Amino acid sequence: MILILASILFLTGYGALITYYWLSWKKIKPVTAGDSIAQTAISVIIPARNEATNIAALLEGLLTQDYPRHLLEIIVVDDHSDDDTAAIVRNNFPEVHLLSLQQDAINSYKKKAIETGIAQAKGRLIVCTDADCIVPPNWLRTIEHCYRQTNAAFIVAPVVFTTGKSLVQLFQQMDFMVLQGVTGASVTQGVHAMCNGANLAYERSVFYEVNGFAGIDNIASGDDMLLMHKIAQQYPHRIRYILSQDVIVSTAAMPDWKSFINQRIRWASKAKYYEDKKIFGVLLWVYITNCLFLLWPLLAIITGSMFYIAGGLLVWVSKTLLELPFYAAVARFFNKQHTVRYFFFFQPLHVLYTVIAGFMGAFGKYEWKGRKVK
Template identity: 55%
Template sequence: MLPMWLIGIIFILLIAYGILIRFYTKSWKQMPEQITGKEAMDDAPTFSVIIPARNEATTILPLLESIKKQSYLLEYVEIIVIDDHSEDHTAALVQKFRAENQGRLTVRLISLKEDALNSYKKKAIETGIAAAKKEWIVCTDADCTVPVQWLQSYAERIRKAGPVFIAAPVSLIPTPTSVKKHRLLYIFQTLDFLTLQGITGASVYKNVHTMCNGANLAYKRDTFYEVNGFKGIDTIASGDDMLLMHKIWKRHPQKIQYLKSKEAIVETAAAATWRAFINQRIRWASKATRYEDKRIFGVLLLVYLFNCSFLLLLVMSFFNVCYFYAFFWFWIAKTFTELPFITSVASFFDKRQLLRYFFIFQPLHIGYTILAGFLGSFGKYEWKGRVVK
């Protein structure tokens, strides 16, 4: 016989989790989708695209070429690549691209001088912003590619809403390695990433907590300095996106926007191996205890406790098979709770074909959530060939 107090606690967690997911689902669906046009604008905003890069020789040129193809007037755009002590020929490729596009596109390369830091990426972004000459800072990663109307989409959102910070969508694409050897890993992390993207959009739209992804965001250069940039969060290895976003939100709580536009979706390669994937998620989880936004901390705590309840049921099933039946029942309940949300988000990103795997990946998702959350709080991880904490 199962102790009713235990089942009662897990059931309460399920109800609370269901209410949360229902809120995200409703908010995501309510958010209007922006259809980006191609018309020129009066007083068009200007953009400095900041790209930190470390050992990105295989990816930096596709990104630069995708920026070069923007429908937006390139005279309003500058690209600043900050080379973070690369050990390959990343810098040489950027210099070559710069020379080939002299007079058509402003490209600058800055070499990061500082060493022995815990947050090289923040220092790289800060260095790039110091050199920037445009009104808006647009951040992306060196392993991404951007769509043709990326900057046009940002410009229209700026014109319509008058924000100071914009979070925007990111989508995972498979690498040759993931297609051949790790297809299940690609599917699993894509489903997980879709959930995060949906929560990001819904939470920003309703202004319930701050969330974004550093591969696709923008903010006013003056606003960055208004909140003293990364000061106070500069010793944390991760958090160049969400921790900065919260600092800006505290100063301008009504001027944070989410750009729900398919023309603004930045694509980035999925992690090629399970080790790389876990390292990435630990890095993301590592900033959780440093959030000043207690609203998101409450959400993370609820999600973590709910997932831990599955582990508890699974362990106890070794002593009583009834606990396994309870585990399976809650597994089904969790799936049906999340399905409307993930379906809506997957439709926006054109990835509904992956939903057939959603149910079977639930136990793996529960296990990884518990592991990444624990190691993110107490462990170290490797990023760009460096071990940080």
């Protein structure tokens, strides 16, 4: 009886939360640059560690942007790469400023790399992406248009995973689209906001106004969300989300389950540092709900009872029905409608990884870019 009541309570709250995200996503107004003429100097900051296979494609995409060259500065900060990342930039892209990260034995190399790049940047608007990303031709022009039209201090934009045919990559793509939908909905509503460091922008002056990464520089992850929360405390009404296919940045999904779990643990690890207790409360509610979802099939396996088997199936179907309208709406934006057919079947896997990654993010360690991180 306790399990039934707890499941009903948490499932009801979870359903209300997902419905809120869905309705909020539907209200987001699309952004288009149209014939807008760019006026803002932009510095694109790219931290790079062992990205020899990816960095050239990104830089070629940046150098062919529909953006005035005299207003564009591209800075790559090499983070102790032991491959040809720096050599590729130096020998093939003379227009790009190449910096080398000097600091060693720190817990957040990426933050230090971004900070190093910003210290040398001349642009009014800092745009961040990752070295393994691909950017569309109107990416910067659309971001700049949003910046001027809304007076944004911090801009969040969409990211999508490209995939092969493997199960793990398809699952990642679908899971990540849900996170992107939550990102767009929450940023637009100004509550428990999310973002991704592969596609965001902020005023250089605002970065220094909030003392950059000071206070969060000892945390391995969080160069995106933790910085956004610092800026949101100062400028709560100047955080914007861009809903436009012209700004969708794409990046490859993790190649295997181990790297995928490591990535999600890294993302989950910053949750305990959120100062906004509403964010932590929502994350905790979602986590407990998923633990309850997992408890039903575990009890079914242990006891063999039809009661728990039937309850597990009911929970599985209920979760799918609650999430499906939201997922379908986000999938349409990313032109991934074909993935809807797999949504029901991936539910148990989603619950299992959420519980594992959430626990390990709070109490465990992970490996990223060849480094062991706490």
